[in-house]
Each structure stands twice: as structure tokens, then as C-alpha cells.
Amino acid sequence: MLASRLRHTWLPFALLSLVSACHDVQDQASKLTGGDVERGNASIRKYGCGSCHTIPGVIGAHSKVGPDLSGFAGRAYIAGVLTNSPDNLITWIENPQAVDDKTAMPNMAVSARDARDIAAYLYTLR
Numbered sequence: 001m002l003a004s005r006l007r008h009t010w011l012p013f014a015l016l017s018l019v020s021a022c023h024d025v026q027d028q029a030s031k032l033t034g035g036d037v038e039r040g041n042a043s044i045r046k047y048g049c050g051s052c053h054t055i056p057g058v059i060g061a062h063s064k065v066g067p068d069l070s071g072f073a074g075r076a077y078i079a080g081v082l083t084n085s086p087d088n089l090i091t092w093i094e095n096p097q098a099v100d101d102k103t104a105m106p107n108m109a110v111s112a113r114d115a116r117d118i119a120a121y122l123y124t125l126r
């Protein structure tokens, strides 16, 4: 009797803790960058980053032209040349050629605000 009651109360708690773990990841990413994770997801779609990258959680972002951005928060380097830090990531998104003039990633004319939000989203990818 008690056991079956417990079984029924356990599930909502487990779901709650999953949801709050997810919020923790988003909070950390937005604190790290000062950006807005949800706006970042929308901006990634707006600029069409998914036409070259696979980006988990972004609708239509399944391309293989550029590197897969899955697990991006755990990468040590950006494009093999910059240490992976929020400021460096924002610089890269705004102007990849300022970092490496031979890179194939185009300058997408991303605004400073959008770059910050996109960086926030990319740091939720673990």
C-alpha cells in the first residue's frame, strides 16, 4: 500500500527535478554571457546558422558544412584558434575573419546583442 503510494508520488518529483536541472543550465549560460538563451535560439534561426551547422534544439539546424555544435560548452577551443570563453565566442560570431582571415565561416553581420544571445544558447549545449 505504502509502496504503491510512493511509486505514484515519485514521478512528479523526478520530473520536477529534471525541469529544474534544465533551468540551471540555462541560468548558468545566461549568467556567463549576459545573453538570453531563448532569444539566442531564435537568432540562430534568424541568421540561418543551421544552413551550415548541426545545432541541437534548433529547428532545421542539421547541416554538415561546418562543425557540429553539439556539446559546444565543453569545447576547449573555438575554430581551433581561440580559447573557448564568452568574450571570444561573441567576437567569433560577430566577425570570424577578425580571428582567422582564412576561415570559411562567413561574416553574418550579427549584431552585438544577437551575438551575446547566441553565445548564451551555445553554452547550454553540453
Ligand code: HEC
Binding pocket: 044, 047, 048, 049, 050, 051, 052, 053, 065, 066, 067, 068, 069, 075, 077, 078, 079, 080, 092, 093, 100, 102, 103, 104, 105, 106, 108, 110, 118, 122
Ligand atoms: C556558410 C557556412 C556557415 C554559416 C552560415 C555559419 N557558420 Fe559557423 N562555421 C562554419 C565553418 C566552416 C566553421 C569552421 C571554421 C574554422 O575552423 O575556421 C565554423 C565554425 C563555427 C564555430 C566554432 C566551432 C568549433 O567547433 O570550434 C561556431 C561557434 C560557429 N561557427 C557558430 C556559428 C553561428 C552562431 C552562426 C550563425 C550566426 C554560424 N556559425 C554560421 C561555417 C558556417
